[in-house]
Amino acid sequence: RLILNMANNLICAESRKSRPFTVIVEGNIGCGKTTFLNYFQKYNNICVLSEPIELWRDCRGHNLLGHMYEDPKKWSFTFQSYVQLTMLQHHTLPTNCPVKLMERSIYSARYCFVEKMKRDGLLSKPSAAVIDQWFQWLLQNTPINVDLIVYLRSSPEVVYERMMKRNRSEEKSVPIEYLEQLNELHEQWLYHKTLYHCPAPVVTIDANLDISSIEEEYEKCEPHILNKLA
Ligand code: DCP
Known part of the structure; x- marks a missing residue:
């Protein structure tokens, strides 16, 4: 039994060693997640995974993101099922x-x-139940590990303006109320921690700041990330 325990401990230590320290970057639409990720591209030993939005726009020729905004009742299930798959692919990418x-x-x-x-x-109740059953199963049975969450906290007015300015064709008709409600869900999940479950410690960043002064904010969470490179 002693030998078995020792072997077990070695395997655990080995798997801890080989698993990357995983940071997820969260926040409302247009809060600056891509800019944040780009800042960290300079470190060649950080694996930076941008959101697979191009896949969502071209799933075997189908623009699922576009479909979802054009006819959400018809396409939300299809779109979110695919988002869940592409996110899983990123979580499990070696x-x-x-x-x-x-x-x-x-x-x-x-x-x-x-x-x-x-x-x-x-999303109808049955459709939401299927997505949730998949989600729960994936959490239990696949190596989805998160060690840190960077929350880019923003106000809906600021991100609405940015979204309009970048003029992504699919998002043209997204109203500010949509961003207000999404903001509320992010706030409850990552700030007040009253929604569902927060899977890791959260570092909050003021994402309302302009691009010229945001780097100082990024530096706040840099040590949390860089310490893990040693
Ligand atoms: N989206 C969605 N459902 C998800 C994830 C994203 O409907 N589960 C939509 C919302 C946006 C688009 O996809 O229309 C991209 O949203 P993100 O907030 O993920 O990415 P951004 O490009 O807006 O990020 P940022 O501007 O912060 O870099």
């Missing part, structure tokens, strides 16, 4: 880097977007 930095996660997909669509009746 890397030799000691740090993995991911834009969004399977958690914000479920706790913010699916939640909102369910509450708005855009």
